Amino acid sequence: MNWQPVKNISTTLQQQIINWFTTQLGQGDLTPGMRLPSQRLLALQFNVNRSTINVVMEELKARGLIETRTGDGTYISEDSWQLLWKETHPKWQQHIDFSVHKPNDDTIQLINEYEQYEHIIRLGTGELSPSLIPTKQIEHSLRELSLTAPVLGYSVPQGSKELREALCHYLQKRGIHTTTNNILITSGALQAFQLIALGLLQPGSFIFQQEASYLNSVHSFQSAGMRMTSVKINEQLQQTLLTKKRNNQGLFYAIPTLDNPTGHCWSNTKRRLVLEACKALAIPIIEDDVYHELLFQPDNELPLKAYDQSGHVLYIGSVSKTLSPGLRIGWIVASESVIKRLADIKMQTDYGSSALSQQLVAHWLQSGMYEQHIKQLRHDLHQRAEFVEQLLQRYIQPYAKWQQPNGGFYIWLRFEKPIINKGLFLELLHQNILINPGYIYQPNDFHHLRLSFAYASYEQLEQGIRQLALAVKQR
């Protein structure tokens, strides 16, 4: 130990000694298990104060590089080498493991990953087929947008006034009469959940929902500490909610029209039951209404929001299922106090949604292009649904049951045997077929599969469903 630190340079004496120490250790000049001289001796050797050595020792100890054995002096730790090499890289896995947000379920991560590849047949995708997105019309309509500098600046907290005005008008046809102050523009419906989770709910709150639920496939609420609870919607609902909730806060999540993943529509009675039970217990309702435009035949059922006089319903809409998910435009309709709160958090989260996307959607709503497009889309989806039903009858009928879809994207297949498990998922993935198994919507449900007739091409649908039938047959 002939080295000594240099005085009067910008690196402190402590730091120089620590650096020297770790270099020696890294080079193998100091080895694990070695006994160090006493602090007094070290101070002499390095020609520094005892207090300097003391600080150095404390830091090395904190980093686990040395250890004190009572009554027996200080040693270089047995695992100091490992620690030293670890230290040069941040411990990301540790950071990730202890952080707030839940990772996506493993199956969902695989779905997200494999959806990128073009050769994959996507039987479960909740997205419009590329052929159903009016790409050329959107491209063309970009030329008709007239932008202003304020539009391209930071947005007002609630989002583009123009878009909110267009939405007020549009929502009237759905039986919802509201004002621009009751609307918040979000980056899709998913962000609306995130804002509600962070802005309106106490950790430990209950999120009530039907058994198979889209919400189980995303983690906005779980990551914020909410408890997902399935309930049956029947005459006892109010009692059930009360019993489960007790003194906690609660919130009811519902897709009354064209549910995800089941594709079902609620009867008027079911709507009334939920609305009344939640009203009586002051449980707010999230009404997710992103599919309603895609009913093949209008069913005359109004959304819950249309009956909501007292602000119980947080109504969510979006153009992701009808025009383009890439635009990332959705909205929440709610009481002013709620909108103000959620807008404040949105400002803290991402300062608003894309001005270009907002302008474009406003333009499509105002010009009537949106409505016209939807008509065509409904027709095309209906055709696809009929085609897929034929395929199901041909290939899947022996193994599963389903309801005829009356809109949207999905058929909820119920297989007699509990075979829709991770093994089947992986087996099909190996054949380049991606399915959305029921267990991502309801833990431990191995009977169901969400089939989407909206995404894959006709050829792919035929091939995919045939191969699905084969895989199922062998189980």
Place this chain on the structure above:
Amino acid sequence: MNWQPVKNISTTLQQQIINWFTTQLGQGDLTPGMRLPSQRLLALQFNVNRSTINVVMEELKARGLIETRTGDGTYISEDSWQLLWKETHPKWQQHIDFSVHKPNDDTIQLINEYEQYEHIIRLGTGELSPSLIPTKQIEHSLRELSLTAPVLGYSVPQGSKELREALCHYLQKRGIHTTTNNILITSGALQAFQLIALGLLQPGSFIFQQEASYLNSVHSFQSAGMRMTSVKINEQLQQTLLTKKRNNQGLFYAIPTLDNPTGHCWSNTKRRLVLEACKALAIPIIEDDVYHELLFQPDNELPLKAYDQSGHVLYIGSVSKTLSPGLRIGWIVASESVIKRLADIKMQTDYGSSALSQQLVAHWLQSGMYEQHIKQLRHDLHQRAEFVEQLLQRYIQPYAKWQQPNGGFYIWLRFEKPIINKGLFLELLHQNILINPGYIYQPNDFHHLRLSFAYASYEQLEQGIRQLALAVKQR
């Protein structure tokens, strides 16, 4: 009490009785303080089982409408009327008060609100003046975008490949050599913070930063339970960090080039100190580099990320300060494991950023339009900075000190007396002048004010600074 519930209809007996009870109460037929008959008698009167009555009583009790006085039977609660009327509306304030996310500071909420109004002179706004946003060019470039259906679909988790490729190329000029797998597109820099807070940090982690810090004006980290801690950057930094952090996780937030709110640039020594201290302690660094393009003269200082061989630095960029905040496009450059994790959370949060915005930014980067625009912008901002400095010398010199800005948007005024408080903020707001007081960046700092020369018009700057001087003079 002649009424009786009806059997064999869809509403349960319990529910009918509860509804009857609340109706009677609402009509004033039952009044607070009234004593109820015993459960046995009620069961007889309503011609139902004792157990039915029991459930009804429990629910009414849970809702606070009735109360049991020991040994003295059951009464209608004194505040039952209030409760009844309250119940018809969800208790939103209670929801808000107990929820996860912190509200914006009151002053910041006022700033967000008043920034909407055109008659307000915005002296502190961290945003390009409408005249500096290349609105017509952006509008024109929309015509040059060629969209495809996959682009308008749901994005891959990391965002547009085209934009990430363009960024790889662009970042090389900044001394950062990276790949598309190391980049995540975010909806502005602010969302990057949110993702890091949720995806990489344990609640209780320390966020280290300089004293006055932009991060104190947003709540991404605080709302996720992190502890904001100011540190001085000097030779003792490593020791300071170690002492404060102990066994907790930590993260260092830095804007080494054109800091917000101070506008200062770090020396090479300061950069080295932070990088070395954080490396030694395995503390990741967030390097917020959104202003660097706006240096009036290139200063030859490379970003920390350019020296980062081991993935310690999470590098953040954006076009919000240079092109248009309304596009909502930013990015994070980091290790693949980190990008994968943050991309997963982004998928759960909002399914990606606007495809239109991403395409547009890619187009501006690829075509060289971005670089050309920046040159002009730098020139214009420099002129504005010089104009404002003249105004400061004329009006503010007696009361405050500042450093000549060498880029960006801001001058960090230090007033001799601690007069930049909420009172002054409100007084100026009353005169239609909006300032960004130092206390939103550093609690209890009443000496500073962040002046922005980027937003207000020349006339407004003159008028605003003159009025600011008048207000200050009187204190």
